[in-house]
Amino acid sequence: MCAFVTSVASLSLRSSVRAVCVSVAVKSGRVSGAAIRRGQFVTRAAPVSRPSTLASSARRSYSNSASSLRMMIKEGDPFPKGTFMQMKDGKPTEISTDDVFKGKTVVVCSVPGAFTGTCNARHLPGFVNLADQFRSAGAEVACLATNDPFVMEAWMKMRSAEGKVIPLSDGNASLLQQMGLTVDTGKFGGVRSRRFSMIVKDGVVKKLNVEDGTSFTDASSAETALQQLKQVMATA
Numbered sequence: 001m002c003a004f005v006t007s008v009a010s011l012s013l014r015s016s017v018r019a020v021c022v023s024v025a026v027k028s029g030r031v032s033g034a035a036i037r038r039g040q041f042v043t044r045a046a047p048v049s050r051p052s053t054l055a056s057s058a059r060r061s062y063s064n065s066a067s068s069l070r071m072m073i074k075e076g077d078p079f080p081k082g083t084f085m086q087m088k089d090g091k092p093t094e095i096s097t098d099d100v101f102k103g104k105t106v107v108v109c110s111v112p113g114a115f116t117g118t119c120n121a122r123h124l125p126g127f128v129n130l131a132d133q134f135r136s137a138g139a140e141v142a143c144l145a146t147n148d149p150f151v152m153e154a155w156m157k158m159r160s161a162e163g164k165v166i167p168l169s170d171g172n173a174s175l176l177q178q179m180g181l182t183v184d185t186g187k188f189g190g191v192r193s194r195r196f197s198m199i200v201k202d203g204v205v206k207k208l209n210v211e212d213g214t215s216f217t218d219a220s221s222a223e224t225a226l227q228q229l230k231q232v233m234a235t236a
């Protein structure tokens with residue numbers, strides 16, 4: 001179990017190293033948008049460089065790499081259109097992103113795996129505990145993962161989150177991939193969501209808090225999201 005957790009974390013770390021490289025490279029103005037090809041977010045090991053060489057190493061890595069990646073979605077971008085799956089009357093049912101987000105404010109907690117250690121013990125429970133406060137502040141709470149809707153429903157039951165947190169399955173990770181928010185966990189469970197929280201207002205991403213790898217910090221916590229939600233609601 002321990003070895004297995006370590007291996008997931010190290011995979012994720014590599015993905016975050018690459019993500020950091022991209023943002024540094026773009027900010028430096030030395031990599032044009034066109035140089036970053038669109039495609040799957042790949043978590044292949046990237047050489048870890050000293051900060052001063054990050055930009056050039058990223059440029060080298062992307063121009064020479066046969067793999068491609070999606071740029072990570074940022075605040076102000078629309079949540080991609082598509083469908084999630086959800087249990088309805090005992091059956092897995094499609095639910096569109098418009099159904100979830102249109103005309104609403106939704107706080108999304110996204111996790112690498114239902115029932116897994118950190119997601120189960122720390123990340124989701126925060127959102128369950130504060131669900132009433134999110135609601136009073138004018139938002140719904142959703143939990144997103146690549147797990148299938150049967151698993152997500154069972155997980156919500158186990159955490160007493162039914163009626164408080166909307167379970168959303170992105171089984172083939174297509175929406176997560178379009179947002180550049182996936183991590184490949186290999187034999188553990190294939191392509192999964194990175195850990196993040198997000199506030200989506202009327203389909204637009206207003207706040208995005210992405211964790212490094214699968215770690216859990218205050219960044220993606222429910223408490224932080226609640227503070228951010230109050231700001232988002234205050235700024236019309």
Ligand SMILES: *[C@@H]1O[C@H](CO)[C@@H](O)[C@H](O)[C@H]1NC(C)=O
Nearest residue numbers: 082083171172173174175177
């Ligand atoms: C993922 O599944 C959805 C719904 O079944 C489908 O429309 C979409 O094309 C799939 N995407 C990929 C990349 O397989």
